[in-house]
Amino acid sequence: MTQPASLSLDQAPPFAVPFRFFLTAPLFALTAALVLLWQGPDLLSSRWNPALLGTTHLLTLGHMGLIMLGAILQMLPVVAGAPVGRPGLTAALVHTLGTGGIVLLCSGLIFTLPLALKLAMPTLGTALLLFAAMVVVTLRRALPHNMTVRAMRLAALMLAATALLGLTLLSNYAFGWWLQAREALTNLHLTWGLLGWVGILVVGVAYQVVPMFQLTPHYPARLTRWLAPALFVLLPGLALTNHAPRLRILLGTLLAAGFAAFALTTLWLQLKRRRKLPDVTLNFWRGGLLCLLLAIALWLTAQIAPAIGMTQSYSLLLGVLMIAGFAMSVINGMLYKIVPFLVWFHLQSRRGPSGPKVPNVREILPETRTARQMWLHFAALGTLLAAVLWPASFAYPAALLFGASNLWLWLNIVSASRTYHRVNAEIVRANASAA
Amino acid sequence: MAERVLDARWLEPPEPMELTLAAIDSLEPGDHLRLLIHRTPYMLFPILKEWGFSYQSHSNDDGTYEVLIWRKEQAAPSRTPP
Numbered sequence: 001m002t003q004p005a006s007l008s009l010d011q012a013p014p015f016a017v018p019f020r021f022f023l024t025a026p027l028f029a030l031t032a033a034l035v036l037l038w039q040g041p042d043l044l045s046s047r048w049n050p051a052l053l054g055t056t057h058l059l060t061l062g063h064m065g066l067i068m069l070g071a072i073l074q075m076l077p078v079v080a081g082a083p084v085g086r087p088g089l090t091a092a093l094v095h096t097l098g099t100g101g102i103v104l105l106c107s108g109l110i111f112t113l114p115l116a117l118k119l120a121m122p123t124l125g126t127a128l129l130l131f132a133a134m135v136v137v138t139l140r141r142a143l144p145h146n147m148t149v150r151a152m153r154l155a156a157l158m159l160a161a162t163a164l165l166g167l168t169l170l171s172n173y174a175f176g177w178w179l180q181a182r183e184a185l186t187n188l189h190l191t192w193g194l195l196g197w198v199g200i201l202v203v204g205v206a207y208q209v210v211p212m213f214q215l216t217p218h219y220p221a222r223l224t225r226w227l228a229p230a231l232f233v234l235l236p237g238l239a240l241t242n243h244a245p246r247l248r249i250l251l252g253t254l255l256a257a258g259f260a261a262f263a264l265t266t267l268w269l270q271l272k273r274r275r276k277l278p279d280v281t282l283n284f285w286r287g288g289l290l291c292l293l294l295a296i297a298l299w300l301t302a303q304i305a306p307a308i309g310m311t312q313s314y315s316l317l318l319g320v321l322m323i324a325g326f327a328m329s330v331i332n333g334m335l336y337k338i339v340p341f342l343v344w345f346h347l348q349s350r351r352g353p354s355g356p357k358v359p360n361v362r363e364i365l366p367e368t369r370t371a372r373q374m375w376l377h378f379a380a381l382g383t384l385l386a387a388v389l390w391p392a393s394f395a396y397p398a399a400l401l402f403g404a405s406n407l408w409l410w411l412n413i414v415s416a417s418r419t420y421h422r423v424n425a426e427i428v429r430a431n432a433s434a435a
Numbered sequence: 436m437a438e439r440v441l442d443a444r445w446l447e448p449p450e451p452m453e454l455t456l457a458a459i460d461s462l463e464p465g466d467h468l469r470l471l472i473h474r475t476p477y478m479l480f481p482i483l484k485e486w487g488f489s490y491q492s493h494s495n496d497d498g499t500y501e502v503l504i505w506r507k508e509q510a511a512p513s514r515t516p517p
Contacts, residue, residue, distance in 0.1 A: 012481050078477055212474065215445055274445050341449055349482040353460050360453055
């Protein structure tokens with residue numbers, strides 16, 4: 001990081017700030033698996049099926065979104081050198097409104113409840129726009145030449161744009177008014193959401209966490225300087241190309257090239273890491289980046305052979321590759337670094353010198369458990385891709401595997417959180433008897 | 436007034452922090468720790484403050500860092516190794 005060592009980080013947010021997000025999120029992915037188990041192959045009949053839209057948002061907002069929000073609240077003081085004002089209150093407000101809004105939105109879409117959709121608009125809209133504004137304002141105080149800061153700010157702006165588009169589409173579902181451009185706006189909404197908010201955020205966070213956790217060389221300076229701003233400029237351009245298919249393909253190809261450059265650079269840096277030890281997080285990253293490259297290859301194939309893009313399974317395959325394949329793999333892998341570290345960090349800072357013993361990170365979350373959950377996740381991913389192509393044979397096995405994988409992820413986070421509370425109680429007792 | 440040196444360069448996080456806390460836990464009164472590390476350990480600083488230690492970090496020409504750590508009530512050690 002390029003910051004002075006005098007940086008004051010006394011304001012690392014309390015343990016509960018990120019953990020309330022991390023402990024809730026996998027339950028939404030588990031719910032998505034239960035919806036697939038209940039609806040079966042019918043759920044995968046069309047990308048416009050409202051139940052599938054609801055299930056998709058259980059994953060993008062409920063699972064991925066909550067974890068990303070919690071992780072950003074944790075990271076902001078470190079990358080920005082500026083704490084979030086009143087982190088406990090901000091987290092409580094965003095988390096309560098956010099989870100409430102996600103439950104309303106997804107149940108409204110899955111069970112066709114217009115009232116729930118109407119109520120989801122103010123709750124979810126407030127949570128997401130408040131959060132995006134908070135990130136942009138907090139990062140205004142950050143150092144301008146930190147490339148992660150720059151990417152995070154751009155990702156937050158894309159989150160706001162995605163949320164505003166989402167609210168427009170939601171009002172159309174809730175009030176049933178005529179929206180001629182619904183398909184074009186939906187495509188823009190999911191492109192901005194997955195490539196703008198999720199994609200640019202993963203790119204920016206990778207600049208920090210890949211070299212730090214995997215001891216790789218740094219990303220090339222030219223890539224970190226230009227990639228996120230270039231992606232950010234290209235994405236709004238897509239909005240203007242509705243009636244210019246050639247320009248759309250050009251912009252899309254440039255976007256694909258940008259993300260492919262990021263994926264290939266990251267995989268290459270990981271090959272050059274200093275210590276060649278097996279690592280669960282590294283394998284999650286590799287699987288996720290491979291899915292990103294497969295999604296890019298599929299999109300390019302559909303541009304060359306338009307018949308492929310016309311098939312029902314094309315957009316569903318893209319969605320599974322980008323959501324369950326790329327985003328969920330990378331997020332799951334990062335959680336396995338962040339969660340045990342935060343448990344260890346908070347316990348160490350509270351115990352003081354010569355206090356009770358604190359378990360190390362490998363004891364807080366043993367690799368045997370995280371590795372098995374990872375294989376389950378990738379088995380679920382493969383089965384989900386098969387379920388898109390052959391719903392009758394694979395929808396139920398995919399639901400069971402995907403549910404089991406996310407239940408296991410949740411149990412791993414719960415177990416780390418319980419270790420924190422157990423050891424913290426010992427520290428409180430020791431401090432009380434020493435006083 | 437002895438110096439203990441801990442070389443934690445290119446260890447996977449949070450191993451450098453774990454080793455540092457173990458080392459300062461067993462520092463004799465008056466001694467200080469010189470930590471050699473490959474990046475600024477931002478997350479270590481709040482714990483040092485919490486534990487009642489002062490620190491001073493500076494970068495070397497080869498891109499690595501040195502962090503001097505001593506008990507708050509002591510005088511700051513010299514930056515050049517004894």
